[in-house]
Structure formats: structure tokens, C-alpha cells
Amino acid sequence: MRRFRFTAFVTSLLLAAALALTGAVAAQASQLAATGGYVALGDSYSSGVGAGSYIGSSGSCDRSTKAYPYLWAAAHSPSTFDFTACSGARTSDVLASQLTPLTSSTALVSVSVGGNDAGFSDVMTTCVLQSDSACLSRIATAKAYVDSTLPGNLDTVYSAIRAKAPAAHVVVLGYPRFYQLGTVCVGLSAAKRSAINGAADYLDSAIAKRAADHGFTFGDVRTGFTGHELCSGSSWLHSLNLLDIGESYHPTATGHSGGYLPVFTSVA
Template sequence: MRTARLLVAVTSAAILLTTTITAAASAAGTIHHYVALGDSYTSGPFIPIQRSDPLGCARSTANYPSVLAAALHPAVFTDVSCAGADTGSMTAPQSVTFNATNPPQLDALRLDTDLVTVGIGGNDFGLFGRLLATCPGLRAGAPAGNPCEQHFTVNGVDTVQMAVTAIHPRVEAILTTIHQRSPGARVIVVGYPRIAPESGYCPDVLPFAEGDYAWLNRVESDLNAALSDAAADAAAEYVDTFGPSTGHDACARGGSAWVNGRNQNLFAAAAYHPLQAGMAGVAAVVLKTLR
């Protein structure tokens, strides 16, 4: 009985998202050439079906750019997002697994490109990677404390916050280059969705110490603020997905999570990465901006 109720809830949510996306797309106008740039939160590791151009980029045909393209029907859609990308991958080739290379992502831009979405910044200075590799291992020593925040605080200075501050000019420079290469494009910076809940804990899914949940939220919030400021300084638009994903964090139950927890799922999502429902949710938020 519980399984049936869950199926109905998930189906209803999917129908609502589809309706929202379709309505927003009809108001967005005609797009000639849409280019999607970004890291794994854009590419969608393990979300079916994975593309092979190159396979190492873990680029899904159901990521939010693909959902947007299906709704907007651009004449040309180019998705060059790639797992592991940082701002340097926008202008230089990126080596990926299987001895493959993803070309500089900005090479996909053309003079006639009129829509660009960008989801980047979380991999600069190894930001997300360092947190996710370090924080779970520190929980056992102080499950009710904030050992990860303490670990990254050196001589009273939050080194993660320092990295976030330094990401702003990098993203701003990329956005400026996009405008130069595609002067007629509408450029949209897509923020990162919420990983941890506003309150409460789920150590079986998100194995951070309780005090580090608030810190993780603050890190994400500060990163998104840096992206928003960079967009404003570079005459681009910013789409907040952190706020709209409240209640859809990794701890969310009943099929409402947008982000996967610690367990890798080869047929759904990489650990700590967006699920297909999350990609649909982000697409719906972006389409509201496009209206």
C-alpha cells in the first residue's frame, strides 16, 4: 500500500513539473542556438541515458539542459557540460576517464548563439570534492559537533570561505568571455541546489556531523552568492536553485529528493549529485526565469 502511495506521489510530481516546464517554454520565445556549459551538477552522472561524447564526462540525456532543450525546441542544442569541470575547463581541454578529452567548453559558442546556461564553480580549488572526501570521515569522532568546519579553519580563518571568495572573479571572467564570443546571447548562471536540509539530520544518507549541516548550508549559500554577484558584475542573469530546492535535499523522503545521498547508484545518480527529479526541478526553475 505504501509503495502504491509513493508511486502516485512521484507520478503526480512529475506531471506537475512537466506542466510547469511546458507552460514556461511557451512563453520563453524561439531559441536558435542553445549552449549548455557546466560541471557534474549540470552533466548528470549516472542519470540514464549516459552519452558517450565522451563517456568520461558523465553527460546525461536527462540532465537539466536536455530537459530545457526538449521544452524550448531550439534549432540547435549543444551540451558540452562535463563532470569534474572547473572554470579552467571553459577555456582549456579537460582530461576525463577512459583516456578521453573534453574540448574547451567555450569552443561550443558561436556568434549566433542566443542562449547560454552555465553551472560552474563548485570544483574550483577542489571545493566540493574536499568537503565530501573529508567531512563524512570526521563524523565518528564528534557526531554532535562540527569537526569538518574545525578541520578547514586554520588560525581562525575559514579556508573554504576563502576559496569561495576567490571563485567569484574566475566566474566573472568566464561570463565576460561568453559575452565576447556570443554578444547576442542571454547568459544564465545556474546556482547549486540544496544538499543538506534546513533543519534535522539524516546521517544514514548524509553522514556529516550534526554541527556541520549548518556549515555545509552556509558554504553552499555563500558559493551561490558568489555566483550571483559574478553574474551581476558581468551583465548575466542568475537563477537561484538553492531556495526552490528547500524540502528536496538529500534527506528528503517519499521520492521528493533532488539530490542523491552518499550511496552511489549506477542507474540513478552519483553520490551527492542530482537525481533525475532534481534535474527536472532545476529545469522548471530556469524556465520560470526564461519567461
């Protein structure tokens, strides 16, 4: 009986601590919403390509009301919300056309960028249409770019963000793995699928390293998408879509609400 009571007492303490922590996180989010603005930068994985419900005024940038930045802003009501992420953006595009809303009063910034610099679209085109060897060769070229050039490009973007928004908490979002392995999957060979996943990991590792070196927080979405990759039977990613090729290999609306949003919310 004493052991039971002691266990129940400890359980109660742990539950109270968890509730207090949850309250602290909610209070922090409320404070952020009240004291500063939120700016969402980046490429199609932030603009919401593949999620539908695109904002008409965003044009070819395809910003979606179902993308994780829009969902977070709707839930937390920051004092200002500027959504400049754009489909197809590279690091140079972020620098050239997305940073204007950043100010000394910006409290929160999110950004996903680097995939287009590394040639993600061409990698997928090559792997879908050509042989295993051609796919692996193109991935090797992308990895070489990630080693040699991408870190400097990311440094330039991250330094520009910090210079324009010196007080902001900056969250850098990564990319998911695309395929569940070890399952029967029509289309790409197992070798291609494994290599594509490996390339995603390689890119995420490089981005996470540069983010950490700038004092930014890296939001790793790979765990959230586990069990929801292509070939899983419960995918949060579009496969090749010949009717809307731009949506191919991008998160669905559920991928944003169930994959990206929880990760961003946990570190914002």
C-alpha cells in the same frame, strides 16, 4: 451581490492577465527556439551526473538525456543545441574546452561552474570521514578561496562567454543546499550539515554577484530543492554512494526535472 460581482470581475481580470503573461513567456521561448541556438556549459550539475541515461559519446563527461539542458532543448527545439558541460569541470576547463560552439548567433547559454574550483569534492570527503572540527576547518578554507580567487575565475569565464556570444541571454545556475535541518538524520552531525548548507549559500551568493555584474541572470535552485534535500525523506539528491562515488551529492533525474528545469525555464 454587487460586491460579489465586482470580486468576480477582478478575479477574471487577474486570470486573464496571468494567461496573457504565460502566453508571452511561451512566445518568447518559441521565438528564441526559432532564431538562435542554445549552448549548455558547466560542470557535473549541468552535465547531469547522478541523473543516469548518459550519452555514450560524452565519455567521462557523463552528459545525461535527463539533465536540465537536454530536457529544455527537447521541449523548446532551439535551432541548434550544443551540450558541452562536463563532469568535474572547473572554470579553467570551461575556458579550455567548452566554448567552441559559442557564436554571434547563439541566443541562449546556461552555465554552472565554481563548485569544483572551491573544492566541493574535498569538502564533502573531509566532512564525511573526519571530525566536526576538521569539516568546519575545510569549509573555512573553501570560503576563503571563494572570497579571494573564485570571483576572478568567474569573471574570466563570463567575459569569454560574452565575447564569443555577444547577443546571448546567459543564465548562470547555482547549487542547492544539501541537507534538511531540524530532522533526525543518520550520518553527518547537525553541525556538519548546517555548515555544509552555509557553504552552499556562500558559494551561491558569490556566483550570483559575479553573474549580476556581467549582466547575466542567476538561476537560484535552492527554493526548488526545499523539502527535497538529503534527510527530507523525499530527496532529489544522491547521498554518499559507495557503488558509484561520482554520483554522490548530485541531483537525481527528478532533481533535474523538478528542481533545475523549472528554474531554468522561468528565466531562459
